[in-house]
Amino acid sequence: LPSYWWISEKINASETAVAYREIRVLNKNIEDYDTLRIYLSQKITPGGYWWFFPKGPRKVNIGLGVQGGRGLNPIRIFYKHIVPRKVLKGSKIVSYGSGVVPTRKPLKTLAFSNVLIVGDAAFTANPIHGGGIGPSLTSAWAASKAIVNALELGMISTETLWIANKLYIEAYGAKQGSLDFLRIFLQRLSDNDLNYIIEKKVISDDEFLEVSTTGDLRLSLVEKMLKAIKFIRRTSLLFKLRILADYMKKAKQHYMAYPNNPGDLPKWESKLLKLYREFESKLSIT
Ligand SMILES: Cc1cc2nc3c(=O)[nH]c(=O)nc-3n(C[C@H](O)[C@H](O)[C@H](O)COP(=O)(O)OP(=O)(O)OC[C@H]3O[C@@H](n4cnc5c(N)ncnc54)[C@H](O)[C@@H]3O)c2cc1C
Numbered sequence: 001l002p003s004y005w006w007i008s009e010k011i012n013a014s015e016t017a018v019a020y021r022e023i024r025v026l027n028k029n030i031e032d033y034d035t036l037r038i039y040l041s042q043k044i045t046p047g048g049y050w051w052f053f054p055k056g057p058r059k060v061n062i063g064l065g066v067q068g069g070r071g072l073n074p075i076r077i078f079y080k081h082i083v084p085r086k087v088l089k090g091s092k093i094v095s096y097g098s099g100v101v102p103t104r105k106p107l108k109t110l111a112f113s114n115v116l117i118v119g120d121a122a123f124t125a126n127p128i129h130g131g132g133i134g135p136s137l138t139s140a141w142a143a144s145k146a147i148v149n150a151l152e153l154g155m156i157s158t159e160t161l162w163i164a165n166k167l168y169i170e171a172y173g174a175k176q177g178s179l180d181f182l183r184i185f186l187q188r189l190s191d192n193d194l195n196y197i198i199e200k201k202v203i204s205d206d207e208f209l210e211v212s213t214t215g216d217l218r219l220s221l222v223e224k225m226l227k228a229i230k231f232i233r234r235t236s237l238l239f240k241l242r243i244l245a246d247y248m249k250k251a252k253q254h255y256m257a258y259p260n261n262p263g264d265l266p267k268w269e270s271k272l273l274k275l276y277r278e279f280e281s282k283l284s285i286t
Pocket of ligand 1: 019020021063097098099100101118119120121125130131132133134136
């Protein structure tokens, strides 16, 4: 697409996940087969995670994603680190597949001239886990509403299709925009720091659930921990978490103030990019 089209933004490899997964039938029943498991490890899956999603007592969707741009091959990692696990011994492969998923903020607009972009092409997948089926459908729903609007008005243009952006952002995009800051943070976090956050419940189970469903990060413990001397060795991590929560909030608010008119988009975008620059510089100097 011509580069001056607002929908032609190129994606950086580091804003993608390269994923591979297999569906396998195991030779033994899975304990707790109604539990989905996600394992974050910078050693096994740098910048990503591996998953174990039972599809019944014996069938499992098992796979992994790693951050793009690092020259890593997810199939090789899968066969080195996941396949030798005891649980897969004697299992049979039913199907397999691989691909690249966008894991970033949404495209700045779904509409331009007489074109609408939806799904992975509009970078709608979740920046944290790469789940992209739901948000693809949400963006398609927003696009269909915009098409009806344009046809009713009797003119197809950026202006008459613009409503797709508002609908998508309210339904998913604002949360996605906020989670992109969490993605940047997590991809820099060591396994040690991550274990610390989980073991010490720096972010509680409820807060994890809340951030994944709403994009809002509440840190009820962090302020208290920053005042307590016994956590002195972890103050840098705690300060960074505070910065993260602050910027996730700012990002969500910025998305909720998405322009009503296409003409205001360049200003809105430059403010968004400024938030990213500030966030990244604050994280590296703290
Ligand atoms: C290994 C892996 C596992 C995943 N697991 C999950 C999961 O468990 N849950 C989840 O929610 N998401 C998952 N995702 C992400 C999810 O698959 C995508 O986000 C989702 O499929 C995006 O839907 P889409 O319609 O935008 O794009 P796609 O599903 O990629 O559909 C685009 C279609 O367009 C076709 N096409 C491309 N070019 C042309 C052309 N020039 N002309 C005509 N047709 C064309 C393609 O063949 C394709 O069929 C996974 C991705 C990968 C790679």
